Amino acid sequence: MTRRTSADAALRARAAAVIPGGMYGHESTALLPAEFPQFFSRAKGARLWDADGNAYIDLMCAYGPNLLGYCDPEIDAAFTTQLAHGDAMTGPSPLIVELAEELTQQVAHAQWALFCKNGTDATSMAVTVARAHTKRRKILVAKGAYHGAAAWCTPNPIGTLPDDRAHLIPFAYNDVASLERAAREAEGDLAGVLVSPFKHDGFVDQELPARAFAHAVRSVCDRAKALLIMDEVRGGFRLSRSGSWTHLGVEPDLSAWGKCLANGHPLSALLGSEVARAAASRIYTTGSFWFAAAPMAAALATLRRIRETDYLERMQRLGAQLREGLAKAAAASGYTLRQTGPPQMPQILFADDPDFRRGFAFTGELVQRGVYLHPWHNNFVCAALSEDDVREVLGAAEEAFAAVRRREGTLVPHARVKAMVGV
Ligand code: PMP
Numbered sequence: 001m002t003r004r005t006s007a008d009a010a011l012r013a014r015a016a017a018v019i020p021g022g023m024y025g026h027e028s029t030a031l032l033p034a035e036f037p038q039f040f041s042r043a044k045g046a047r048l049w050d051a052d053g054n055a056y057i058d059l060m061c062a063y064g065p066n067l068l069g070y071c072d073p074e075i076d077a078a079f080t081t082q083l084a085h086g087d088a089m090t091g092p093s094p095l096i097v098e099l100a101e102e103l104t105q106q107v108a109h110a111q112w113a114l115f116c117k118n119g120t121d122a123t124s125m126a127v128t129v130a131r132a133h134t135k136r137r138k139i140l141v142a143k144g145a146y147h148g149a150a151a152w153c154t155p156n157p158i159g160t161l162p163d164d165r166a167h168l169i170p171f172a173y174n175d176v177a178s179l180e181r182a183a184r185e186a187e188g189d190l191a192g193v194l195v196s197p198f199k200h201d202g203f204v205d206q207e208l209p210a211r212a213f214a215h216a217v218r219s220v221c222d223r224a225k226a227l228l229i230m231d232e233v234r235g236g237f238r239l240s241r242s243g244s245w246t247h248l249g250v251e252p253d254l255s256a257w258g259k260c261l262a263n264g265h266p267l268s269a270l271l272g273s274e275v276a277r278a279a280a281s282r283i284y285t286t287g288s289f290w291f292a293a294a295p296m297a298a299a300l301a302t303l304r305r306i307r308e309t310d311y312l313e314r315m316q317r318l319g320a321q322l323r324e325g326l327a328k329a330a331a332a333s334g335y336t337l338r339q340t341g342p343p344q345m346p347q348i349l350f351a352d353d354p355d356f357r358r359g360f361a362f363t364g365e366l367v368q369r370g371v372y373l374h375p376w377h378n379n380f381v382c383a384a385l386s387e388d389d390v391r392e393v394l395g396a397a398e399e400a401f402a403a404v405r406r407r408e409g410t411l412v413p414h415a416r417v418k419a420m421v422g423v
Contacts, residue, residue, distance in 0.1 A: 003368060004052035011039045011051055025149070026063055031417055033364035033375065043070035045384040048372060056372040057389050059322075061380035064234050067260035068305055069384025075263045075301045082297035093293035095300065102303050103271060108242045109251035110271035114280060116290045119233030119258030120148030122268045123194070125285050126254045127152065129272065130192030130227040133279035138186035139229075140193040140220075142173040144201040147194060147231055167191075173199040174207050176216040183220045192227040192254075193217050197235040197244030198341060203356075203376045203421060205349065206341030214250040227253040227276060233268070234259060238315070238344055238380070241306055263302045267295035311383035312344075318390055319343030319381045325394040333401035344381045348373065354423045355413035358404060365400035376417070 015038075016022045023029065029038045037050035046069060048058040061067070068075065086093065100113040116122055127139055147153040151164040171182040173195075183190060195217055199207035221228040230252035235244050237260055243251060253276050258268030266289070272280055305311060320343045330337045335358070336351035350358040359375040366373050371393050373379055404411070 003054050005037070007051040007053075008037045008039050031376075031414070031420075033360045033367070033414070035364040035367050036372075037367075045069040045071075046382055046386070046389055054370070056367065056370050057385075057393055058372045059379040059381065059393070060372055060374055060377075061260075061382045062264060063377070064238075064259035064380055065264040066380070066382045066384075067237065068263050068302065068311060069382055070264065072263055072384070074305070075265075075298050078301035079262075079265055079294045079298040082294040085293070087294040088289055088292040092291040093296070095293050095296040096291060099296045099299055099303075102300060103257075103269065106242065106303060106307070107255065107271055108246045109253070109255065109273045111274050112272050112277050112280065114270045114272075114285065115296070116268045116270070116285075116287060117266050118148070119231075119256060119268055120150050120153070121287065121290075122233065122256035122258055122270045123147045123153065123229075123231055124150050125270045125283070126229045126256050127192070127194065128283050128285070129254060129270070129276055129279045130229060132283050133276055134191045134226055136189045136191040136226070137167040138169055138189045139167060139191055140169050140171055140179065140182045140186065142195060142199065143170040144204070145173065145194075145196055145199070145231075146201065147196075148233075174210050174213045176213055179213070179216055179220060183224065186224075190220075190224040190226040192229050193221055194229040194231060196231045197239055200234055200341060200345065200347070200378050204347075205338055206345075206347040206378060208341070209245070209248065211248050214245050214248045218250045221253070229253070230255040232257045234378075235342075235345065236260070237306055238312075239342060241312060261302065262295045262299040265295040265298040266292075267299050309383070314383050315344035315381045315385070316342070318385050318387065319346060321387070321390050322346065322381070322393060325390065326397055329394055329398040330401050332398060333405040335401055335405075341378055345378050346381070347378045349376070355418045355421060357411040357413040360414050360417070361404045361407060361411050362400050365403045366396055369396035369399060371396045371400075 012022060023038060029036045039051035040048050041051050042049040046057055048056045103113050104110045151160040169182045169185050172178040198209055218228055232244055232255045236257045240246060253273050255271045261267050261269060323339050323343050323346060327337055338349045338351050340347045353359050356376060363373050363375040
């Protein structure tokens with residue numbers, strides 16, 4: 001189990017000089033076990049190789065963008081073919097029309113599309129459209145939910161102003177009474193409710209939406225003639241081939257998409273229903289790279305696979321196998337796990353681990369055995385994962401749980417995580 005780590009260490013030292021904090025944002029290893037590599041050189045299918053050449057079965061999927069497998073030949077061929085013809089040009093390519101047509105076919109509520117690059121672009125634009133449509137200010141958001149890194153929504157307020165989020169009103173996910181309270185607080189000034197398809201916050205158990213909650217969100221919006229904004233950036237096309245609440249009988253007015261929309265190529269979108277079209281055509285929104293054609297070609301190829309293959313059922317089946325196997329492997333070493341959320345987007349926490357010391361030890365042991373599993377963020381299954389991969393993960397997990405058991409008396413929490421979770 002001796003892994004090479006020297007290239008990663010050398011890159012970290014160089015990064016410390018030229019990248020603030022050494023690394024930033026969600027891909028920084030600052031809140032991960034010390035054994036996790038920071039830099040990766042290669043990815044293919046469900047696998048990653050770090051800068052030292054160590055291989056991993058990757059259960060993070062780039063935090064979501066990898067849906068069908070890294071470097072998928074069909075999707076990347078669509079991308080590179082368009083790249084050779086032109087990407088960012090003086091005007092959009094015909095693909096923008098084709099992609100808007102296909103997405104509005106695919107997603108039940110959608111009748112129009114605007115394209116952008118990151119999830120934050122799409123959620124921010126959604127809020128602007130809701131305010132333009134209603135000429136009101138207040139947006140209800142679930143406490144602890146992540147909607148991006150702009151000043152109005154970043155979880156770390158350093159450098160932002162209280163004014164930036166002055167018109168957000170929090171409610172508790174799945175709690176109808178708290179939602180109604182927030183709506184009363186916004187009375188007469190409610191522009192919209194921004195909500196994720198399920199509760200997928202870091203460090204805590206995930207929660208699927210109760211049907212009554214989903215309908216209450218819709219009815220709060222309908223009563224006030226405000227817009228329901230669904231943040232599909234993380235869950236979109238991983239829960240459903242259409243909108244994530246379509247199966248509950250609830251459709252949003254606006255939905256923000258990103259991450260896996262083009263299977264890893266940079267593209268996000270705001271989709272809207274008829275009611276929001278006029279407002280969406282009045283706001284000014286744009287970006288130098290938002291119209292680039294190659295990611296749109298990749299998105300069209302991704303959508304074809306979403307329509308024509310069993311990618312979703314496959315991810316659900318493999319996710320369920322993983323969940324069942326991990327529970328057994330944990331039990332064999334005397335541990336109980338809290339595995340929550342959809343099996344294809346699993347949150348995997350230890351039952352009795354308030355400061356995350358066991359979860360950190362486990363994922364640290366696992367990464368040394370060639371499995372990249374996140375200790376506090378939801379993980380992601382991609383359709384390129386195989387049953388052999390799941391068996392390999394479970395074999396490594398069995399060893400990792402046993403190793404944690406042997407170290408049980410000596411485990412210490414990660415200092416920054418301990419401070420964050422406040423135990
Ligand atoms: N919304 C959700 C639910 C997300 O998970 C994310 C990214 N983790 C975002 C919005 C922001 O997306 P991006 O990082 O692409 O700006």
